[in-house]
Amino acid sequence: MAMEAIEAMRANPIAKLLTQIEQNTRSERTAVLYKTRQELGAEKVKVKIKANIYAITDIDNVKQEFTANLAVRARWKEPLMQGMSKTAEIDWDDQWNPRLELDNSVVIRxxxxxxxxxxxxxxxxxxxxHVCLTMNISATFKEMFELDEFPLDYxxxxxxxxxxxxxxxxxxxxxxxxKDHLSLCTFTESKEWYLYPQLIGEPVGEPQEIDETEEKPEQYPLYTITVQVxxxxxxxxxxxxxFMFALFLIGLSTFSIPYTDVGSRIIGAVLILLCALMYRLxxxxxxxxxxYWTALDKFNMAVLLCHxxxxxxxxxxxxxxxxxTISVVTQAGQADYACLGAIVCIMMIILIYFIAFFVQTLMKRNKFLEEETKNFEETNAEIEAKHGVKKDKDKNQWKYEAPPSDPMKRRVHPINGESPRLIHYQREEITRKSGRGQQALLPPLPPPSAANLAANIRMTREDYINPKEATHEMKIAMPPAVLEQAGRRSRSTSQTRGRISRSRNRVGSEQTQTETSDEE
Structure with missing residues (x-):
C-alpha cells in the first residue's frame, strides 16, 4: 500500500509541484544532506578523486593568492543502484552525495x-x-606562501x-x-614562475590516527591537489x-672627499642613503x-646598515x-683609512654569505623538485603498467605524418574523415568528402602502371592538405582525356547557370513592371 501511495503521489501533478517547491526552498546546506549513509543502508564510502587542471593564472605575491581552472571527478560505488542502466533517468537531488566543497577558495566564479x-x-x-561527480571549477584560492628564502623560493x-x-x-x-593531468601550455605566469609537470593529489589525515573512543569534535576528510612552482x-x-650593491659602491666614493671637509662628506652619504631608502619604498x-624577514629583506637591511x-x-x-693638534689630525686620517677597510670587509662578508646561501638554496630546491617530478612519473608509469592508459579518446585528435616515399602509397593526409572539403585520391576513383557524403568528381580511371605513375601523377609536399587549414584541394596532373571531359562538364554547368540567371532576371523585370502599373 505504501508503494501504491508513493506512485499515486508521483503521478499527481500537484504533488510534483509541491515536491519541486520543497526542493527549491531548501538551503544549500540541507538540500540533500539529511540522509546519512547508514540511513540508506550502505557502509562507509571510499570516494576516489581524479583532478585535471586546465590553467594556473594570476599568482599574486602580495595577496598570496592564485587562480585555477580545473575539473575534479569523484567516483564511488553505489550498491543502491545495482543493475540500473547508465541511461536511466535518475533524480540526483534525492540521491546520496559526498558533499564536497572548496576549503581555501576566496572567489568562486x-x-x-x-x-x-x-x-x-x-x-x-x-x-x-559507480556514480561519477564531475565538478568544473574556476576560482581564486588562498595559499600561505613560504617566503623565508624569497626570491629563491618554490x-x-x-x-x-x-x-x-x-x-x-x-x-x-x-x-x-x-592519472591526474596538468596542462603546462596554458600557464600564463611563465615570466616569473616555472611550472613543474607533477600534479600531486593525496588525502590529508588518516582515519587510523583518530581515536573515536575519546569525546572529540568530529574530524572531516580533506583532500589536497598540489601544483609546484x-x-x-x-x-x-x-x-x-x-642595485643595492651599486648604491653601496657609490657610497664608498664619499671617502674620496678630504676627511677634514665634514659637511660635504655627510651631505653625500645622506643623499646616497636617501636614494637607497626611496628605491626600497x-x-x-x-x-x-x-x-618576518625574507632573504632579500636581510640583504637589503645589511646594505642599509653599511650606509x-x-x-x-x-x-x-x-x-x-x-x-x-696636528698629531690628532694625523691619527684621524689613519683611522679614516682603517674604517674604510673595515666597512669593505663587512660588505665582503655579507656578499660571501649571500652567495653561499644562494648556491645552497638553489641546489636544495632543484634537487627536491626533481625528486618530486621523478616520483610523479614513476606513479604514472605504475598506473599505466597496472591498468593501462586510462584516458578519453578524442575523435578529433590526429597526428600529421610525412607522406611515404613509395609513390604507389602516397595519398592525402587523412583527418579521421571528419574534415569537410577533403579530397582522397584513390586508384579507382577520385571523391570528395563533405557533410553530404562522398561525391564522385571524375569517373574511375584504369589503374596506372608502376612505370608511368610518377609521370602521370606528380604529387609534392605542397599537394598535401595543410593540417591547420584543411581547405586546400590537391593538385593532380591528370591525363588530357580526363581534363577535357572535366572541362566539358564545367562548361555545361556554366551554361546552365547562365540560363537560370537570365530567366531570373527576366522574371524580376516583369514583376517590377507589374508593380509599377499597379501603383499608377
Missing amino acids: NFDRKYELKYFKSDKEDKIP QALNIWIISEWPFSQLELIKDDEY KRLHQFYMWNHVF HMQPSLPIVA ILILMEHAVIGKIAQSP
Whole structure:
C-alpha cells in the first residue's frame, strides 16, 4: 500500500509541484544532506578523486593568492543502484552525495556539478555501478606562501577539497586507476614562475590516527591537489640585489672627499642613503607583505646598515679632524683609512654569505623538485603498467605524418574523415568528402602502371592538405582525356547557370513592371 501511495503521489501533478517547491526552498546546506549513509543502508564510502587542471593564472605575491581552472571527478560505488542502466533517468537531488566543497577558495566564479552513472571494468563482476561527480571549477584560492628564502623560493599551490561527512562515514582517496593531468601550455605566469609537470593529489589525515573512543569534535576528510612552482629569481637579483650593491659602491666614493671637509662628506652619504631608502619604498609594492624577514629583506637591511656605518664614520672622523693638534689630525686620517677597510670587509662578508646561501638554496630546491617530478612519473608509469592508459579518446585528435616515399602509397593526409572539403585520391576513383557524403568528381580511371605513375601523377609536399587549414584541394596532373571531359562538364554547368540567371532576371523585370502599373 505504501508503494501504491508513493506512485499515486508521483503521478499527481500537484504533488510534483509541491515536491519541486520543497526542493527549491531548501538551503544549500540541507538540500540533500539529511540522509546519512547508514540511513540508506550502505557502509562507509571510499570516494576516489581524479583532478585535471586546465590553467594556473594570476599568482599574486602580495595577496598570496592564485587562480585555477580545473575539473575534479569523484567516483564511488553505489550498491543502491545495482543493475540500473547508465541511461536511466535518475533524480540526483534525492540521491546520496559526498558533499564536497572548496576549503581555501576566496572567489568562486564557476562551480558546476554533473552526476553520471558509469560501469567500469571492475564493475562487471558485482554489477554495482559507480556514480561519477564531475565538478568544473574556476576560482581564486588562498595559499600561505613560504617566503623565508624569497626570491629563491618554490611554492606548493594547494587546492583543498573537504567533505561535510565525517571520517566515520566517508574517506577521500586518490584514484589509482587514472592519472591526474596538468596542462603546462596554458600557464600564463611563465615570466616569473616555472611550472613543474607533477600534479600531486593525496588525502590529508588518516582515519587510523583518530581515536573515536575519546569525546572529540568530529574530524572531516580533506583532500589536497598540489601544483609546484619555483620562482624565477633573475628579476629580483638584477633589480634589487645588484642595485643595492651599486648604491653601496657609490657610497664608498664619499671617502674620496678630504676627511677634514665634514659637511660635504655627510651631505653625500645622506643623499646616497636617501636614494637607497626611496628605491626600497618604490619597490615595496612588488614584494610580499609578511611579518618576518625574507632573504632579500636581510640583504637589503645589511646594505642599509653599511650606509649608516659610512655616515657615522664621516661624522666621528670629521669631529676628530677639527682638533687643533696636528698629531690628532694625523691619527684621524689613519683611522679614516682603517674604517674604510673595515666597512669593505663587512660588505665582503655579507656578499660571501649571500652567495653561499644562494648556491645552497638553489641546489636544495632543484634537487627536491626533481625528486618530486621523478616520483610523479614513476606513479604514472605504475598506473599505466597496472591498468593501462586510462584516458578519453578524442575523435578529433590526429597526428600529421610525412607522406611515404613509395609513390604507389602516397595519398592525402587523412583527418579521421571528419574534415569537410577533403579530397582522397584513390586508384579507382577520385571523391570528395563533405557533410553530404562522398561525391564522385571524375569517373574511375584504369589503374596506372608502376612505370608511368610518377609521370602521370606528380604529387609534392605542397599537394598535401595543410593540417591547420584543411581547405586546400590537391593538385593532380591528370591525363588530357580526363581534363577535357572535366572541362566539358564545367562548361555545361556554366551554361546552365547562365540560363537560370537570365530567366531570373527576366522574371524580376516583369514583376517590377507589374508593380509599377499597379501603383499608377
